[in-house]
Amino acid sequence: xxxxxxxxxxxxxxxxxxxxxxxxxxxxxxxxxxxxxxxxxxxxxxxxxxxxxxxxxxxxxxxxxxxxxxxxxxxxxxxxxxxxxxxxxxxxxxxxxxxxxxxxxxxxxx
Amino acid sequence: xxxxxxxxxxxxxxxxxxxxxxxxxxxxxxxxxxxxxxxxxxxxxxxxxxxxxxxxxxxxxxxxxxxxxxxxxxxxxxxxxxxxxxxxxxxxxxxxxxxxxxxxxxxxxxxxx
Numbered sequence: 001x002x003x004x005x006x007x008x009x010x011x012x013x014x015x016x017x018x019x020x021x022x023x024x025x026x027x028x029x030x031x032x033x034x035x036x037x038x039x040x041x042x043x044x045x046x047x048x049x050x051x052x053x054x055x056x057x058x059x060x061x062x063x064x065x066x067x068x069x070x071x072x073x074x075x076x077x078x079x080x081x082x083x084x085x086x087x088x089x090x091x092x093x094x095x096x097x098x099x100x101x102x103x104x105x106x107x108x109x110x
Numbered sequence: 111x112x113x114x115x116x117x118x119x120x121x122x123x124x125x126x127x128x129x130x131x132x133x134x135x136x137x138x139x140x141x142x143x144x145x146x147x148x149x150x151x152x153x154x155x156x157x158x159x160x161x162x163x164x165x166x167x168x169x170x171x172x173x174x175x176x177x178x179x180x181x182x183x184x185x186x187x188x189x190x191x192x193x194x195x196x197x198x199x200x201x202x203x204x205x206x207x208x209x210x211x212x213x214x215x216x217x218x219x220x221x222x223x
C-alpha cells in the first residue's frame with residue numbers, strides 16, 4: 001500500500017516561532033488531508049489539499065502532487081498549536097480509505 | 111456545521127466481553143469508515159462501508175469485528191470477544207462522495223482489562 005512519511009517526528013518551538021512540517025508519499029493520491037490531534041485525542045480537520053496551496057489563519061498548506069509531498073506551515077505558533085499533526089492520503093483505492101503517517105509531535109513552549 | 115458523533119466517549123470492558131461502538135455519520139454522506147489508533151501510534155484503517163455493505167477491510171478486521179448500519183442513521187462497530195490488544199481509540203469517519211474530505215468523529219476510547 002501507499003507509504004506516508006512525516007518529518008520531523010518531534011519539534012519543540014518557542015511561542016511565536018514559525019515551523020514547517022513535511023509529508024512525503026510514495027504514490028499518486030486522490031486526496032490529502034492534514035489533521036491536528038488535540039490533547040483529548042480528537043482529530044481536527046485542518047486541510048483537504050490534494051494539490052495547490054490553502055491558508056486558514058496562521059496555518060497554510062501546500063501540496064505538490066507531481067513530486068509527492070505536502071508541507072504544513074505554522075506561523076506565529078501558540079501553545080494551543082501543541083499536539084500531533086497527521087498527514088493522511090487517499091491513494092487510488094476504490095473506497096478512498098486514508099493511509100496515515102506517524103505524525104509530527106509539536107510542543108510549543110511559552 | 112454538521113459533524114460526526116460517537117458514543118460512548120470512553121468504555122472499559124473485561125477481556126472476552128462484547129462491545130458495540132456507535133457512530134452517527136453526517137446525514138447526507140454515503141461512505142463510512144472505522145479507524146483505530148493504539149496509544150502512541152498512527153491511525154490505522156479498519157473497514158469501509160458503502161451501499162449497505164463492507165467495501166473494503168484491512169487485515170486487522172478479522173472475524174471478531176463486524177459493522178452494521180441498522181437504521182439509516184447509526185453506524186456501529188461490534189467487537190465480539192475483546193482482547194487486551196483491542197485497547198485503542200476508535201474513530202468513525204464519513205464522506206459525501208468519492209475524493210471528498212473525510213470527517214472524523216471525536217472517537218471512543220476503549221480499554222480492555
